[in-house]
Structure formats: C-alpha cells, structure tokens
Amino acid sequence: xxxxxxxxxxxxxxxxxxxxxxxxxxxxxxxxxxxxxxxxxxxxxxxxxxxxxxxxxxxxxxxxxxxxxxxxxxxxxxxxxxxxxxxxx
Numbered sequence: 001x002x003x004x005x006x007x008x009x010x011x012x013x014x015x016x017x018x019x020x021x022x023x024x025x026x027x028x029x030x031x032x033x034x035x036x037x038x039x040x041x042x043x044x045x046x047x048x049x050x051x052x053x054x055x056x057x058x059x060x061x062x063x064x065x066x067x068x069x070x071x072x073x074x075x076x077x078x079x080x081x082x083x084x085x086x087x088x089x
Contacts, residue, residue: 004056004080009073016051017044028074045070051075058083 006019010023013032020039033038033045040048048070058080060066069079080086 004077004086006073009076012051012055013040013048013073016047017073026073028077029072031072032070034080052080056080056083056086058086 006028010026013019013026014023017040026038028049032040045066055058060069065079069076
C-alpha cells in the first residue's frame with residue numbers, strides 16, 4: 001500500500017477548499033478546523049470528503065470518523081494509511 005504524502009494532501013486541500021493561508025504554512029499537525037486552524041468550515045469538510053472519495057476511493061460517511069480524520073493533515077494521512085486499497089487507484 002502506497003503512503004500518501006503530506007504534499008499530496010496539501011494539494012488536495014488547496015484544490016478543494018478556500019484557504020486563508022498559504023499551503024506552505026500548513027504543517028502536519030496544523031488544525032484544519034477551529035481556533036488556530038487553517039480556517040476551514042463545514043462546506044470545506046464536505047468538499048474534502050468528496051475529494052477524498054474521488055482521489056482515493058474511500059468514503060467517509062460517519063461524522064465522528066470525519067471529525068477524527070480531518071483534524072489535521074497528519075491525522076488524515078494516518079487515517080488514509082489504515083484504509084485498505086489506498087494508493088491502489
């Protein structure tokens with residue numbers, strides 16, 4: 001199973017969300033939502049889940065799973081690494 005790179009996830013966020021900061025300012029542990037975050041909102045969360053489904057073939061249909069997976073790019077990368085078939089598409 002291929003590991004998803006941080007740069008690949010930054011590109012996914014940049015292409016699918018309206019960022020208030022530059023992609024290079026997003027660290028692996030930078031929160032995506034809430035105080036001190038990159039400033040994403042609920043619409044961005046929806047756009048990201050659709051983009052993840054399209055790019056990786058992984059459906060996030062549980063709100064709690066989405067909350068955990070979309071905390072930061074590092075959390076998303078770790079979550080994707082646990083999903084069967086990621087990188088196979």
